[in-house]
Amino acid sequence: MNGVTQELEIVKPSKLSIDGVSKWFREGVVKTQALDNVSLSVDECEFVCLVGPSGCGKSTLLSMIAGLDSPDQGKIMSDGREITEPGRDRMVMFQEPALFPWLSAIGNVLFGLKLKPNLNNKERLEVAQFYIKLVGLERYAHSNIHELSGGMRQRVALARSLAPNPRVLLMDEPFAALDAMTREQLYGDLQAIWAARKKTIVFVTHNVREAACLGDRVVLFSPHPGRVREEFKIDLPRPRDINSPDLAQYATRITKALKSHQGSEPAAE
Amino acid sequence: MRRFFTAVVFFALLIVLWYLAQGFMVHEHPGWDAFAQAHLWWPAFHRWSPVLAPSPVSVWNYLVGAVEDRTLLEATEVTMKRLMLGYLAGVILGVPLGLITARFKWAGDTIGLIGLGLQTLPSVCWVPMALLWFGQTEAAMEFVVIMGTLWSVQISTDSGVRNVPPIYARAARTMGSRGLHTWVKVIVPASLPFIVSGIKQGWAFAWRSLMAAEIYVTILTGFGLGHLLHYGRELNDMDQVLGIMLVIVVIGLLADKILFSPWERFLHRRWGTVKD
Numbered sequence: 001m002n003g004v005t006q007e008l009e010i011v012k013p014s015k016l017s018i019d020g021v022s023k024w025f026r027e028g029v030v031k032t033q034a035l036d037n038v039s040l041s042v043d044e045c046e047f048v049c050l051v052g053p054s055g056c057g058k059s060t061l062l063s064m065i066a067g068l069d070s071p072d073q074g075k076i077m078s079d080g081r082e083i084t085e086p087g088r089d090r091m092v093m094f095q096e097p098a099l100f101p102w103l104s105a106i107g108n109v110l111f112g113l114k115l116k117p118n119l120n121n122k123e124r125l126e127v128a129q130f131y132i133k134l135v136g137l138e139r140y141a142h143s144n145i146h147e148l149s150g151g152m153r154q155r156v157a158l159a160r161s162l163a164p165n166p167r168v169l170l171m172d173e174p175f176a177a178l179d180a181m182t183r184e185q186l187y188g189d190l191q192a193i194w195a196a197r198k199k200t201i202v203f204v205t206h207n208v209r210e211a212a213c214l215g216d217r218v219v220l221f222s223p224h225p226g227r228v229r230e231e232f233k234i235d236l237p238r239p240r241d242i243n244s245p246d247l248a249q250y251a252t253r254i255t256k257a258l259k260s261h262q263g264s265e266p267a268a269e
Numbered sequence: 270m271r272r273f274f275t276a277v278v279f280f281a282l283l284i285v286l287w288y289l290a291q292g293f294m295v296h297e298h299p300g301w302d303a304f305a306q307a308h309l310w311w312p313a314f315h316r317w318s319p320v321l322a323p324s325p326v327s328v329w330n331y332l333v334g335a336v337e338d339r340t341l342l343e344a345t346e347v348t349m350k351r352l353m354l355g356y357l358a359g360v361i362l363g364v365p366l367g368l369i370t371a372r373f374k375w376a377g378d379t380i381g382l383i384g385l386g387l388q389t390l391p392s393v394c395w396v397p398m399a400l401l402w403f404g405q406t407e408a409a410m411e412f413v414v415i416m417g418t419l420w421s422v423q424i425s426t427d428s429g430v431r432n433v434p435p436i437y438a439r440a441a442r443t444m445g446s447r448g449l450h451t452w453v454k455v456i457v458p459a460s461l462p463f464i465v466s467g468i469k470q471g472w473a474f475a476w477r478s479l480m481a482a483e484i485y486v487t488i489l490t491g492f493g494l495g496h497l498l499h500y501g502r503e504l505n506d507m508d509q510v511l512g513i514m515l516v517i518v519v520i521g522l523l524a525d526k527i528l529f530s531p532w533e534r535f536l537h538r539r540w541g542t543v544k545d
Contacts, residue, residue, distance in 0.1 A: 068439055086443045098440040101540050102458040111454070112444035146541025164444060 003123040007116075007165060008130060013200040014078045014089065014167040016042040016065060021074035022225075023060055033225035034060045037074070040219060040228060047194060047201045049215035051208055051254065057226025058204045062170050065202060066092045078168065088112070091161035095173040097153065099145050105156045106132055106141040112164040131159040134193060151182035158190070162197060169199045175210065184242055187213055191239045208258065212250040213242045220254065222261040229261045287325050323508045328515070331508040340497065341516065348479065348493035349520075355411040356475040359418025360468050366419070367426025367467075368452070381427060384420045392417035392474065393481035405489045410482055417478030418471040425467020429460030462536050469529045476521055 023035040034057040042048045050058040063069045064076055067086040076083045078090065091112075099108050109128040113119065119127070132141050135155040140148060148156065154174055161169060175183045191214065194201060205211050211218045212234055220230040232254055236246055335341035370381040395416050396409070403409040433456055441455045457464075483495020494513055501509030 063439075066443055068442065086445075088445050090443070092440070092443045094436060094440060096434070096436050098434075098436045100437065100440075100455070100458070102461060111441070111446075115445040115450070144539050144541065146539075160444075 003119050004126045004130075007119060007123065007127050009165075010198050011165055011167055013045040013198055015044050015080075016040075016168065016200065016202070017077045018042075018061070018065070019075045019077065021061070021064065021071040021076060023057065023064070023069070023072050035071075036225035036227050038226065038228055039074075042200055042202060045198050045200055047203065047214060047216045049203045049205060049211035049218045050221060051205060051211045051218055051258065052221030052226070052229075053206065053223050053258070055226075056221035056223040058221050059172055060226070062092070062172050062202060062204050065168070066090055066170050068092075088116070088164040089166050090168040090170060091164060091166040092170045092172065093154075093157050093161045093174045095176050097145075099153060099156055099160070101145045104142045104144060105137060105148065105152075105159075108145070108156055109159045109163045112160060116164060128159075128163060131163045132156075134162070134196075135159045136189070149182075150178050151186060154178065154186065155189075158193070162193070162199075167200060169201045171201065171203045173205055174203075176205070176207070183210070187242055188239060190214065195238070208254045209242060209247070209251045212247050212254060213240050218250075218254055220257055220261065230257050232257075284325050320505055320507050323511050327508045328512045331506075331512045332515070335497075335509075335512065340492075344492050344494050344497050345516065345520070347491035348483065348495070351407060351410045351491075351493065352414060352475055352479050355414025355479070356418050356472060358411070359415045359471055359475060360422055362415070363419045363422025363467070363471065364426050364464060367423040367464075368430060368457070370423065371427045371430035372452075377427070380423075384423045384427075387416065388420040388424055391481070392478040393485060396482050396485055400486060405487065407488070407490050409486075410479065410488055410493075413482045414475045414479050417474040421474050422464075422467045422471040425463050425470065426460065429463025429467070430456055432463065433459040462540060465529070465532045465536060469525075472524060472528065473521075476517075476524075480517060 018038060018040040021035055021038045022033065024031055024033050026032075038057075038061060040048075050061065052058050060069065064071055065078075065083065067083050067090065070084070083090070100111065103111065106125075106128050109131055110124055113124040113127055116124070129138070129141065132138055135158050137152060137155050137159070140152060145153060145156070157174065175186055178186070187210070203211070203214055208218075212232075215234055218232040218234060219228055220232070221227065222229045232250065234250055236244075236250070240247060332341065366380065366384070370377045370384065392413050395413050399409040399412045403412060437455050437459050438451055441451050446454060479493070480495045480498075483493045484499045485495075487496065487499075494517060498510055498513040498517075501507065501513060
């Protein structure tokens with residue numbers, strides 16, 4: 001078996017467990033609590049969406065799973081091992097433009113692959129091409145980032161985070177800045193890629209419909225401090241269409257719950 | 270092509286105007302002379318002292334003569350050598366220094382502050398000290414050029430690094446990049462637009478510093494363009510002064526087009542933001 005086939009093999013997705021995590025931020029003299037005793041577990045190959053208003057700490061939780069931040073209390077485990085730093089088994093797709101403008105589309109995908117010691121350059125290129133193709137950008141592989149549309153950029157970002165073949169994909173409002181048409185297309189593609197590549201996905205969004213469309217489970221957060229409020233299991237067949245009426249029913253239920261938790265409590269210290 | 274044509278017409282007109290303002294009466298045109306005498310109401314027909322405003326023809330004659338007797342080429346060579354050495358040293362020192370002052374707080378608080386202070390000091394102010402330390406030598410000139418280049422490059426590099434969106438470094442970390450790798454592969458390329466504009470600005474400072482220094486002091490080891498300009502002044506030879514000024518302008522323009530335009534085009538193509 002050569003390096004490329006081995007690299008492209010589907011790896012076993014991780015199981016995540018978040019156990020009593022709290023996090024505080026200090027801004028000047030004011031100390032605010034971002035997360036309060038959050039516990040959550042995500043199964044292998046599960047697609048979980050974290051939903052909540054801004055300030056509910058969902059992005060903070062995501063960057064702690066990524067290992068970019070660490071909890072002040074509690075533990076985050078991946079397959080039973082505590083997460084202490086970023087690792088290639090957990091890749092992040094950011095909302096902000098985090099692609100490197102000095103590299104071409106495929107150059108961005110290659111960035112993470114170049115840090116994998118077990119491949120040679122030819123194999124890396126082949127792997128990068130595989131992922132560029134997977135996200136449907138083979139014609140734009142050598143384009144500069146500024147030449148691509150917003151949707152295409154997020155496709156590059158998706159390819160870049162898939163390329164090191166992680167066990168977990170962490171997505172922080174990746175489609176928030178896109179128009180509705182582009183988003184719809186990406187919902188379909190993301191579901192297909194998830195089915196093909198078998199990743200555990202934690203997806204942060206404030207768009208309830210998006211969460212209901214993508215997630216096996218939607219976890220609702222309330223803000224100040226961030227707490228887990230409710231969970232919704234979405235029992236709909238895939239691939240799901242964002243415009244389907246069944247999905248709309250779920251979205252309505254979640255939105256109602258979201259509103260009832262919002263501002264119901266004063267900010268706790 | 271059209272832009273080129275516009276530029277050519279513009280400069281031709283400029284020279285014609287210059288010639289009109291000065292040329293007629295200085296260069297024997299008997300017919301014109303009588304005409305001009307009869308129309309002295311028009312300012313161009315007044316005889317201007319060739320010292321105050323040398324005609325384009327006499328400036329051209331000086332330039333041709335200076336090229337023929339090799340003084341101009343030798344002076345250009347001396348000057349360019351000083352400039353290149355000092356400038357390259359300034360860039361080679363300035364970029365890493367900027368990276369260090371941006372990376373380490375203690376360096377920013379110390380060296381960074383010195384840089385900020387010294388950048389406000391026109392580097393020709395270093396000439397008296399440089400002469401004492403190095404004598405009337407090339408080293409003194411190069412020191413002045415380095416002091417002109419170094420801080421502007423350091424400051425731009427420093428602010429380039431500080432302006433790199435933190436998300437780049439975070440993204441790189443998730444992909445397994447750490448420490449030096451992040452610096453070489455992420456921070457430096459991300460601050461490239463700033464670094465390039467810094468080394469371009471450094472070039473302008475280096476050029477100015479060197480001209481000021483050459484006009485200011487005589488250096489025994491070589492006669493540069495600044496010296497030619499200076500001796501033109503001493504001899505009341507304004508053809509020479511104006512001719513050298515033109516040469517200085519042309520070298521500056523060429524440097525901009527040859528040294529920096531390719532970089533700016535590259536940045537424009539990749540980033541899509543820097544306008545050329």
